[in-house]
Amino acid sequence: MKWIKPQYIAFLIVLLLNFALFRGFFTISIQDGRLFGSLIDVFNRGAPVAILAVGMTAVIATKGVDLSVGAVMAVAGAVAASLIQSGQPLGIVILAALGIGLLCGLWNGFLVAVLDLQPIIATLILMVAGRGIAQLMTEGRIVTFNDPGLIYIGSGALLTIPMPVVIAGVLMVVATLIMRRTALGLFIESIGVNRSASTYAGLRSKTLLIGVYAFCGLCASIAGLIAAADIRGADANNAGLWLELDAILAVVIGGTSLLGGRFSIPLSVLGALIIQGMNTGILLSGFPSEFNLIVKAFVVIVILMVQSPIVGNILTFMRPTPAPTAVPAPGEKTS
Amino acid sequence: MSPRLWPLAATLSIFLIAYAVCVWQFPNMWSTRVLGNFLTDNAFLGIVAVGMTFVILSGGIDLSVGSVIAFTGVLLAILITRYNVHPLIAFTLALALAAAFGALMGAMIHYMNVPSFIVTLAGMFLARGAASVLTRDSIPINHEFYSTVTSLSYRLPGGGRLSVIGLIMVAVFVVGTILAHRTRFGSYVFALGGNATSANLLGVPAARTTILIYALSSFLAGLSGIVFSLYTSAGYPLAAVGVELDTIAAVVIGGTLLSGGSGFIIGTFVGVMIQGLIQTYIVFDGTLSSWWTKIVIGGLLFVFIVLQRLLVYASKRRWRKTPAIQIGNMPEVA
Numbered sequence: 307m308k309w310i311k312p313q314y315i316a317f318l319i320v321l322l323l324n325f326a327l328f329r330g331f332f333t334i335s336i337q338d339g340r341l342f343g344s345l346i347d348v349f350n351r352g353a354p355v356a357i358l359a360v361g362m363t364a365v366i367a368t369k370g371v372d373l374s375v376g377a378v379m380a381v382a383g384a385v386a387a388s389l390i391q392s393g394q395p396l397g398i399v400i401l402a403a404l405g406i407g408l409l410c411g412l413w414n415g416f417l418v419a420v421l422d423l424q425p426i427i428a429t430l431i432l433m434v435a436g437r438g439i440a441q442l443m444t445e446g447r448i449v450t451f452n453d454p455g456l457i458y459i460g461s462g463a464l465l466t467i468p469m470p471v472v473i474a475g476v477l478m479v480v481a482t483l484i485m486r487r488t489a490l491g492l493f494i495e496s497i498g499v500n501r502s503a504s505t506y507a508g509l510r511s512k513t514l515l516i517g518v519y520a521f522c523g524l525c526a527s528i529a530g531l532i533a534a535a536d537i538r539g540a541d542a543n544n545a546g547l548w549l550e551l552d553a554i555l556a557v558v559i560g561g562t563s564l565l566g567g568r569f570s571i572p573l574s575v576l577g578a579l580i581i582q583g584m585n586t587g588i589l590l591s592g593f594p595s596e597f598n599l600i601v602k603a604f605v606v607i608v609i610l611m612v613q614s615p616i617v618g619n620i621l622t623f624m625r626p627t628p629a630p631t632a633v634p635a636p637g638e639k640t641s
Numbered sequence: 642m643s644p645r646l647w648p649l650a651a652t653l654s655i656f657l658i659a660y661a662v663c664v665w666q667f668p669n670m671w672s673t674r675v676l677g678n679f680l681t682d683n684a685f686l687g688i689v690a691v692g693m694t695f696v697i698l699s700g701g702i703d704l705s706v707g708s709v710i711a712f713t714g715v716l717l718a719i720l721i722t723r724y725n726v727h728p729l730i731a732f733t734l735a736l737a738l739a740a741a742f743g744a745l746m747g748a749m750i751h752y753m754n755v756p757s758f759i760v761t762l763a764g765m766f767l768a769r770g771a772a773s774v775l776t777r778d779s780i781p782i783n784h785e786f787y788s789t790v791t792s793l794s795y796r797l798p799g800g801g802r803l804s805v806i807g808l809i810m811v812a813v814f815v816v817g818t819i820l821a822h823r824t825r826f827g828s829y830v831f832a833l834g835g836n837a838t839s840a841n842l843l844g845v846p847a848a849r850t851t852i853l854i855y856a857l858s859s860f861l862a863g864l865s866g867i868v869f870s871l872y873t874s875a876g877y878p879l880a881a882v883g884v885e886l887d888t889i890a891a892v893v894i895g896g897t898l899l900s901g902g903s904g905f906i907i908g909t910f911v912g913v914m915i916q917g918l919i920q921t922y923i924v925f926d927g928t929l930s931s932w933w934t935k936i937v938i939g940g941l942l943f944v945f946i947v948l949q950r951l952l953v954y955a956s957k958r959r960w961r962k963t964p965a966i967q968i969g970n971m972p973e974v975a
Contacts, residue, residue: 371758421950426702426758427899431946434886435939441932542932551762564756596773596878603767610755610763 313560313576320583321345327590340463344586346471352582353470354379354529354546358553359560359574360474360481361525364518366557367491369498369566370418370425372519375526375553377436378410379546382530384440386456387449387540396455404527410436411523415516433550440542450539460535470532474575477528481521482571491569494518498566555602556581558609647952648896648945649908655941656915663918667925673801675921680807683917685710685869686887687810687910690895691817692861693888694909698821699854700834700901701757705746705764706862707884709739711877712772713866718780718876728786736863742768743859747852761855765885772878779877787874806868813861818906830854834901890938891916894945898952915941 324344325331334343358375365372386403390396410432417428451457462469485491496504497511505511529549534540559577562569581602588598664671680687689706696703713735720731746764750757794802821827829850832840841847870876895912897904919937923929 417946421947423946423950424899427893427946430886430889431939431942434890434942435936438932438935438939441930442936446930446932551766554759554762558759564759594773594777596770596777599766599770600774601770603763603765603770606759606763606766607749610749610753610759 311561311573313573313580316559317576317580317583320580320587321348324348324583324587324590327587331590336466340468341466344590346468348579348582348586349471350468351585352579353468353474354532355549355552355556355581356474356575356578357477357525357529357532358549359556359578360477360571361522362550362553362557363560363562363569363571363574364481364485364494365425365522366554366562366564367494367498367566367569368515368518369501370515370519371429371554371564372414372522372526373426373429373550374410374414374432374436375522375529376546376548376550377433377440378407378523378526379530379533379549380440380540380542381410381436381443382407382527383534383540383545384443384449384542386531386534387451388443390451390453390456391449396453399456400459400531403531404524407523407525407527407530408520409523410526411520412516414523415519418519419512419515437542440540440545444540444542446542448539448541452538456531456535457538458535460532460538470536473528473532477525478571478575485571495567495569498563498568552578552581555606559605645903645952648898648948649905649911651945651948652894652896652908652911652915656911656918659915659918663922663925667922670921670925673797673799675801677797677801677803677807679914679917679921680810681802681804681872682920683913684804684806684810685865685872685881686884686891686916687913688813688868689862689865689884690888690891690909690913691813691906692858693885694817694892694895694897694904694906695821695830695854696757696858697889697892697897697899698834698901698904699830699851700837701750701851701854702761702889703746703855703858703862704758704761704885705742705768706858706865706888707881708765708768708772709742709859709862710866710869710881710884711879712768712775713739713863714870714873714876714880715772715775715780715878716876717867717870718782719775721782721784722780728784732867735867736860739863739866740856740860743862744852744856746859747855748848750855751848751851757855769878776876776878779875781875782870783874787871790871791874806871809864809868813864814906814910821906826850826853831902834898834903836902887916887938890942893949894938894941896945898949899946900953 321331328344331344334341334346336342358379362372362375382403385406386399389399389402394402414425414429414432417423417431418425421428459469459473464472485494493504493509493514496507496509497514501511526546530546533545556577557569557574558564559580560570560573560575562574584601584605585595585598588601589595660670669675689710693703693706716735716738717728717731720726720734721728726734742764746760749755749760753760790805794804795808796802821830829840829845832843832845833847833850837847866881869881873880891912892904892909893899893912894915895904895908895910897908916934916938919934920931923931923933
């Protein structure tokens with residue numbers, strides 16, 4: 307039973323609630339060569355936040371946070387839209403958009419690792435200025451485009467699966483493999499637990515931190531490309547607005563500790579899907595979409611309650627005292 | 642000059658130089674009219690920034706203030722327009738509610754031992770959501786009390802007007818300065834931000850202080866909501882989106898150390914005025930778009946944060962040189 311995580315149950319409950327609200331929720335059909343249905347929609351709409359959550363997980367695992375992802379999405383979208391409009395080939399456009407995201411991430415990483423700023427503040431700079439930069443690129447307009455290649459990223463399908471879902475899935479699998487099949491994940495966790503101790507143990511903390519923030523910026527630019535391709539335009543004001551908060555929430559739901567040192571990329575992606583499932587459910591039930599915010603607030607509060615040391619103490623206190631012989635073996639998890 | 646005063650001095654000189662440049666380019670900006678409007682237009686930002694200064698001084702952050710402003714505005718509009726409650730009673734209710742909300746967040750931060758940004762993030766969602774559930778439209782407020790208050794003003798020589806809400810902001814800054822630098826509560830706030838562990842060992846009541854800090858911040862956000870509703874004569878659930886970031890930027894530009902424990906309330910005032918100056922400059926220029934505000938503020942944030950790092954570095958070196966007991970502010974490197 308160890309592999310059953312509370313997140314799986316939560317996702318299932320959210321899906322079943324959706325089903326209770328709308329009987330056709332699980333109906334999936336194939337239209338125009340792609341899967342179609344409410345369930346697919348949850349995955350498709352949840353993909354940008356899931357991609358952000360992959361990068362955010364790595365950042366939060368180092369005891370950091372990246373508030374700038376929404377603004378980086380807007381910048382990447384603006385770059386892609388303006389370049390494709392000026393007639394650049396698709397490959398260059400995508401490379402440029404991803405490159406600018408990487409650059410933003412490197413900047414954040416430089417501030418955090420080299421200048422030793424608190425992450426929340428270091429990334430605040432780009433969060434405030436990024437949207438302004440995006441506006442500068444689009445000259446305050448919504449730059450629209452009609453390039454079929456770029457639109458394919460947002461609304462195309464590969465083997466009937468919507469493209470955003472494919473991208474998010476591939477990113478999740480690759481990132482998880484790199485983190486868990488190499489020692490990279492362990493290094494990141496160790497920085498999150500104690501950065502100076504890791505440095506003394508011989509880890510190149512600065513390089514790793516910069517790399518982690520750069521990866522997060524890269525993920526944000528991928529999400530920005532998808533968001534722009536989805537609406538066939540770059541809206542510097544609204545692209546990725548508040549998504550940094552959704553991404554943080556997804557990571558928290560996924561059980562990654564905000565204090566660093568413990569993370570799971572697949573569970574963060576599941577967290578993003580849970581959030582999207584709740585969004586869909588609230589839309590289906592006919593409540594105003596702003597009702598979402600209240601639900602999210604309560605989800606955060608419940609998770610904080612569950613994670614807080616006080617509740618842990620109470621639970622330990624209420625647990626029947628084990629018989630003297632039942633001493634837990636060393637290394638066995640007691641929680 | 643003590644290194645603690647560097648950021649404040651830097652902020653003040655940047656403001657004076659920038660203002661001088663503006664006046665040199667647009668001589669019309671040198672008038673009491675512009676200065677009076679500075680106070681009126683930035684009143685809500687200034688009031689909420691005082692509360693944020695206390696929070697940041699204590700080493701925390703409050704992301705919920707923008708939503709609390711919007712919620713207060715909507716609540717006032719509904720109480721006054723739909724239920725004919727007298728504005729003064731509505732103000733009292735709104736302020737009490739806001740303070741209780743802040744106290745609850747403070748209690749969660751202290752007793753559940755979670756980072757302040759995640760608790761206030763939940764608070765931000767909650768207040769914004771509650772405002773949107775109350776109404777989705779902008780509700781106008783047409784009460785004679787509102788028109789009386791907005792028409793009251795003190796005429797300055799040169800045609801400028803000191804409005805009531807501008808004066809409220811100045812009063813909040815005066816009270817905030819006294820509270821931070823001249824009371825026991827103020828020294829508790831600085832102590833908690835300087836080093837929470839030592840503060841605890843020295844007998845600072847951490848629970849009470851934390852709860853009071855966040856209650857104060859939300860109370861001032863509520864007051865700011867009242868001022869905002871007087872300013873706009875309406876309540877709108879999507880008002881004041883992003884104000885929390887402007888506020889944090891004002892506090893940082895004002896020279897308060899983000900790791901807590903060092904700063905001045907009056908610096909925040911200058912930080913707010915710098916933001917107002919940028920906006921006024923853009924209005925005067927006429928060709929620049931408003932998003933330049935964001936870029937300039939982002940740039941200023943960067944400059945000031947780097948300045949803070951240099952400051953911390955300098956004070957550390959001083960500390961190393963003089964290993965004797967030194968009552969200074971040694972911000973922890975996060």
